[in-house]
Amino acid sequence: MNHYRSLRIALLGAGSVGSQVARLLIEQQHELAARVGAPLELVGIGVRDVDAKRDVELPRELLTDDLETLVAGADIVVELLGGIEPARTLLLEALAAGADVVTANKALVAAHGPELFEAAAVVGAHVAYEAAVGGAIPIIRPLEQSLAGDRVTRVMGIVNGTTNFILDRMHTEGSSLEDALATATALGYAEADPTADIEGFDAASKATILASLAFHTEVPADQVHREGITGVTDAMVQQAERGGRVLKLVAICERVAGEDGADRVSARVHPVSLPGTHPLAAVHEAMNAIFVTAESAGDLMFYGAGAGGPETASAVLGDLVSMARRHVAGGPGMPVSTHANLGLAPFADVLARHELALTVADRPGVLARIAGLLSEHGVSVESVRQDPSDGSASLVLGTHTASEGRIASVLEALEQQDDVERIDSVIRLID
Ligand SMILES: NC(=O)C1=CN([C@@H]2O[C@H](COP(=O)(O)OP(=O)(O)OC[C@H]3O[C@@H](n4cnc5c(N)ncnc54)[C@H](OP(=O)(O)O)[C@@H]3O)[C@@H](O)[C@H]2O)C=CC1
Numbered sequence: 001m002n003h004y005r006s007l008r009i010a011l012l013g014a015g016s017v018g019s020q021v022a023r024l025l026i027e028q029q030h031e032l033a034a035r036v037g038a039p040l041e042l043v044g045i046g047v048r049d050v051d052a053k054r055d056v057e058l059p060r061e062l063l064t065d066d067l068e069t070l071v072a073g074a075d076i077v078v079e080l081l082g083g084i085e086p087a088r089t090l091l092l093e094a095l096a097a098g099a100d101v102v103t104a105n106k107a108l109v110a111a112h113g114p115e116l117f118e119a120a121a122v123v124g125a126h127v128a129y130e131a132a133v134g135g136a137i138p139i140i141r142p143l144e145q146s147l148a149g150d151r152v153t154r155v156m157g158i159v160n161g162t163t164n165f166i167l168d169r170m171h172t173e174g175s176s177l178e179d180a181l182a183t184a185t186a187l188g189y190a191e192a193d194p195t196a197d198i199e200g201f202d203a204a205s206k207a208t209i210l211a212s213l214a215f216h217t218e219v220p221a222d223q224v225h226r227e228g229i230t231g232v233t234d235a236m237v238q239q240a241e242r243g244g245r246v247l248k249l250v251a252i253c254e255r256v257a258g259e260d261g262a263d264r265v266s267a268r269v270h271p272v273s274l275p276g277t278h279p280l281a282a283v284h285e286a287m288n289a290i291f292v293t294a295e296s297a298g299d300l301m302f303y304g305a306g307a308g309g310p311e312t313a314s315a316v317l318g319d320l321v322s323m324a325r326r327h328v329a330g331g332p333g334m335p336v337s338t339h340a341n342l343g344l345a346p347f348a349d350v351l352a353r354h355e356l357a358l359t360v361a362d363r364p365g366v367l368a369r370i371a372g373l374l375s376e377h378g379v380s381v382e383s384v385r386q387d388p389s390d391g392s393a394s395l396v397l398g399t400h401t402a403s404e405g406r407i408a409s410v411l412e413a414l415e416q417q418d419d420v421e422r423i424d425s426v427i428r429l430i431d
């Protein structure tokens, strides 16, 4: 090893992820020092409550609730607090002082990434956030660096471990959403406020980051169409299973041709019904999988643990080692993170095929009458399946006609029909 001075690492947060990062920094200090070429000195761990009981035993003298002082004088600040404030202010202070920053905070990067990247660029510092999407899966660096010379057309996949865990348990064990969420929280997968997971905010933040990187543009978080899984009922799960399908929460970011012929970006997060044979159907528990399609590279698939303390700590430490090597080498080891804006405007409408499950009256010609009504609303019916024993029917509605507004007006019209006893579920399909 050369004789570079030790690097001062300030760790903010000692929860599910932060405590694992601290453990690894302490347990593997000699190995990490050898890899970096200088010791990584953990100078302090910022928390809210220094006396709180933690899963990992941490040296008491490192814990502090004075995060501002901890950040001042650090070479690299690792932010694992979550939420916007005080994380944003602390990182801006760290960057202004010339420190590099590593964060797993997707909510912060999605909402304030450009502000952080600009603050870093001013002083020649860097912001790394590999752990912000896909937990342990390397996906930020492949999009930012490996695919920088290609033209990405689509990024699609499961990017939230908690909701995948919940839907998986609803399918495989018949669990309720609430019970499965409690287990996911106990396992350290969920956000501090799990509303972020189950209402799709966390996946939408990740979609913002993925779309911005993939399409070299800024996709504001509020331009991402977002639906969570709180509307997913047992009936929908059972309906999907009857058709050999599985429900998943997916993020879809794609380059689409606008009506004026210019490319636009569509980014959306919502539950979908997938055939049981689809590769995403085999993604269980809190695993994530992301497919990237690029014009020259073709199809790429990234799979691994999407949440969890040790798994996410792996990605955080990867960023930390890269940053530390940059210090030791005395020059840029990683490009400055930036979303160069190529001017692709976000596109909010969602076009999709839908499966509509209903229970109909036992009268002749009912489904033909319903298909006629749908057609009056400009919605085509691709296929019909009916169970004569109980009047339940499933209609697949066509791609081009099934825009969100049309589906809403169709449902309203169906609710007024005497032939329709109940609308059981309506869900978007992916083949
Ligand atoms: N959990 C996961 O699987 C993954 C998490 N992430 C991201 O990593 C980050 C951390 O997540 P996670 O470890 O699960 O979060 P936790 O809620 O488990 O831990 C948060 C930590 O930050 C501290 N903290 C929070 N707010 C403050 C504050 N205002 N002042 C001082 N300390 C504060 C808490 O202190 P105290 O302990 O005293 O309460 C706690 O130690 C988040 O941005 C999350 O989105 C990313 C990928 C996966």
Ligand SMILES: N[C@@H](CC=O)C(=O)O
Binding pocket: 132, 134, 135, 159, 160, 161, 162, 163, 189, 190, 191, 197, 202, 306, 307, 308
């Ligand atoms: N709560 C998140 C944690 C990782 O990003 C998730 O469940 O995916």
